[in-house]
Amino acid sequence: MTKARKSLLAVLKEAVQPLSVADLVANPQIACNQATVYRSLRYLEQQGYVDSFVLHCTDHGTERYYCAVTEKSAHSHWFHCTVCHRFTDVGSCLLAEDLRRWESQYGFSITDHTFFLTGVCQTCKELTTSTG
Amino acid sequence: MTKARKSLLAVLKEAVQPLSVADLVANPQIACNQATVYRSLRYLEQQGYVDSFVLHCTDHGTERYYCAVTEKSAHSHWFHCTVCHRFTDVGSCLLAEDLRRWESQYGFSITDHTFFLTGVCQTCKELTTSTG
DNA sequence: CAGAATTTGCAAGTCATTCGCATTTTTTGC
DNA sequence: GCAAAAAATGCGAATGACTTGCAAATTCTG
Ligand SMILES: [Mn+2]
Ligand SMILES: [Mn+2]
Ligand SMILES: [Zn+2]
Ligand SMILES: [Zn+2]
Numbered sequence: 003m004t005k006a007r008k009s010l011l012a013v014l015k016e017a018v019q020p021l022s023v024a025d026l027v028a029n030p031q032i033a034c035n036q037a038t039v040y041r042s043l044r045y046l047e048q049q050g051y052v053d054s055f056v057l058h059c060t061d062h063g064t065e066r067y068y069c070a071v072t073e074k075s076a077h078s079h080w081f082h083c084t085v086c087h088r089f090t091d092v093g094s095c096l097l098a099e100d101l102r103r104w105e106s107q108y109g110f111s112i113t114d115h116t117f118f119l120t121g122v123c124q125t126c127k128e129l130t131t132s133t134g
Numbered sequence: 135m136t137k138a139r140k141s142l143l144a145v146l147k148e149a150v151q152p153l154s155v156a157d158l159v160a161n162p163q164i165a166c167n168q169a170t171v172y173r174s175l176r177y178l179e180q181q182g183y184v185d186s187f188v189l190h191c192t193d194h195g196t197e198r199y200y201c202a203v204t205e206k207s208a209h210s211h212w213f214h215c216t217v218c219h220r221f222t223d224v225g226s227c228l229l230a231e232d233l234r235r236w237e238s239q240y241g242f243s244i245t246d247h248t249f250f251l252t253g254v255c256q257t258c259k260e261l262t263t264s265t266g
Numbered sequence: 267c268a269g270a271a272t273t274t275g276c277a278a279g280t281c282a283t284t285c286g287c288a289t290t291t292t293t294t295g296c
Numbered sequence: 297g298c299a300a301a302a303a304a305t306g307c308g309a310a311t312g313a314c315t316t317g318c319a320a321a322t323t324c325t326g
Contacts, residue, residue: 058188109256124241
């Protein structure tokens with residue numbers, strides 16, 4: 003494990019929410035080129051150290067977000083606030099049995115599923131009503 | 135409704151699966167510039183005639199896919215085969231009650247959710263086992 | 267149908283991500 | 297440790313989806 007890869011994994015392990023490449027590059031603990039960030043994240047994901055998903059938000063476009071994989075982080079799903087752009091973990095996947103049902107019903111092999119919520123978080127709702 | 139917008143909506147209404155801009159531009163029924171396709175799709179979506187989602191697939195990258203909104207098409211979800219890249223409708227959303235629960239549990243206002251499955255479809259599985 | 271408002275085509279621009287290649291770092295065999 | 301081989305890095309250019317400025321064409325309004 004190289005210095006760049008170690009620092010990326012360390013930052014992702016500390017993070018309380020998924021981080022984009024822009025987030026990582028802006029972090030002073032990450033002292034490597036952006037191309038290295040991309041290459042290292044690909045390596046870390048291939049090795050199973052991190053997980054990622056692609057999210058589109060009108061304000062900041064389409065970006066991939068990364069999370070460290072930990073023993074307990076069993077495939078979480080996220081809510082993304084379209085005002086403050088923070089993520090909230092809404093817990094692990096509730097769809098396991100539906101996935102099996104779809105597999106047998108349609109004959110698929112489901113290797114992955116993408117699920118996330120978007121909307122306005124409580125904090126942003128309160129700010130809007132009190133000052134709007 | 136202009137000629138470009140009409141033709142796009144007509145093609146999307148006939149389609150049995152979500153179509154990308156590349157799919158639409160390649161369709162001979164669509165005789166307008168790519169910029170017009172993007173602008174028209176944005177218009178159609180704002181007016182509620184079409185729905186879209188962003189999907190990333192290793193083979194062809196990240197693209198937005200569009201579906202016509204019909205009376206009965208109540209917010210379907212899709213399976214995407216990573217071999218043949220076809221979509222299969224897996225039916226309408228099963229998460230309505232979970233969404234309400236998350237909203238009250240976390241104080242969110244959920245305005246949208248993204249959900250899709252990826253894997254290998256039955257046809258591609260059979261082709262793999264018989265010829266591989 | 268004229269004039270105003272909107273849409274379109276084209277070419278250039280943006281932004282996340284990738285790639286080629288020379289240089290640096292890490293690993294391997296001794 | 298140390299030299300050679302292998303892998304990773306930095307940099308700048310390229311890619312691909314999507315957007316935008318602007319002039320020309322189409323559509324709308326009366
Ligand atoms: Mn956002
Ligand atoms: Mn695909
Ligand atoms: Zn918020
Ligand atoms: Zn298939």
